[in-house]
Amino acid sequence: MSKQQEEDREQVLCCSPVMRQPLSEDQSVELARVFKAIGEPVRLRLLSLIASHAGGEACVCDLTDAFELSGPTISHHLKVLREAGVITGDRRGTWIYYRVRTEMLTVLSELLVPAEHGVVPA
Amino acid sequence: MSKQQEEDREQVLCCSPVMRQPLSEDQSVELARVFKAIGEPVRLRLLSLIASHAGGEACVCDLTDAFELSGPTISHHLKVLREAGVITGDRRGTWIYYRVRTEMLTVLSELLVPAEHGVVPA
Numbered sequence: 627m628s629k630q631q632e633e634d635r636e637q638v639l640c641c642s643p644v645m646r647q648p649l650s651e652d653q654s655v656e657l658a659r660v661f662k663a664i665g666e667p668v669r670l671r672l673l674s675l676i677a678s679h680a681g682g683e684a685c686v687c688d689l690t691d692a693f694e695l696s697g698p699t700i701s702h703h704l705k706v707l708r709e710a711g712v713i714t715g716d717r718r719g720t721w722i723y724y725r726v727r728t729e730m731l732t733v734l735s736e737l738l739v740p741a742e743h744g745v746v747p748a
Numbered sequence: 749m750s751k752q753q754e755e756d757r758e759q760v761l762c763c764s765p766v767m768r769q770p771l772s773e774d775q776s777v778e779l780a781r782v783f784k785a786i787g788e789p790v791r792l793r794l795l796s797l798i799a800s801h802a803g804g805e806a807c808v809c810d811l812t813d814a815f816e817l818s819g820p821t822i823s824h825h826l827k828v829l830r831e832a833g834v835i836t837g838d839r840r841g842t843w844i845y846y847r848v849r850t851e852m853l854t855v856l857s858e859l860l861v862p863a864e865h866g867v868v869p870a
Contacts, residue, residue: 647796654790662784665782665787670776670783671773728862735859737857740853740857741804
């Protein structure tokens with residue numbers, strides 16, 4: 627995704643209180659794309675492994691042992707996560723080091739905070 | 749989904765700090781299923797419409813005007829959201845009234861809060 631596309635998406639996503647007022651169609655398309663990207667078990671585990679790795683970053687070399695999957699398959703899932711804007715990659719020498727994009731995770735997290743009137747008794 | 753299945757799932761999902769320690773395979777399968785359910789534009793808008801509706805609940809009769817979709821199509825998406833555990837339905841007279849399951853949204857929201865070491869400078 628280009629820098630411009632990323633900025634456009636963040637403009638759409640920024641500050642949308644999904645549980646407090648209805649999402650527009652545009653917002654729902656953009657946001658659903660991000661949730662769909664993390665709505666796959668391998669990708670969600672990759673995201674969690676990267677986020678919790680020492681120093682907050684990990685290369686493919688740190689990630690492959692957790693899966694019985696080929697390197698190219700893992701690279702494909704990492705690409706989907708990058709394109710969705712939830713991780714970034716930074717090439718240093720042989721490896722690309724991945725980090726979580728905390729600003730995107732924060733947007734997603736805040737969007738899902740339920741509105742108070744919606745409380746269902748436990 | 750049966751009550752028992754719901755309880756089993758909540759046991760798996762409860763308190764998993766996805767960004768602080770790696771998710772297990774079981775957790776990632778359960779969680780990915782929920783994110784996949786909301787990773788679809790119509791379903792995400794439905795969730796947002798229900799959550800933000802007056803009183804925190806809405807029937808299909810309140811939801812159809814926002815979409816150029818048939819009643820059965822909307823009902824199908826509502827069923828997927830119910831099965832994923834993000835909404836509940838309560839039949840009263842002719843209509844089923846849907847509410848957001850705030851406990852599930854809270855779990856999802858808290859899971860996505862980034863770990864501090866993962867901060868990428870803006």
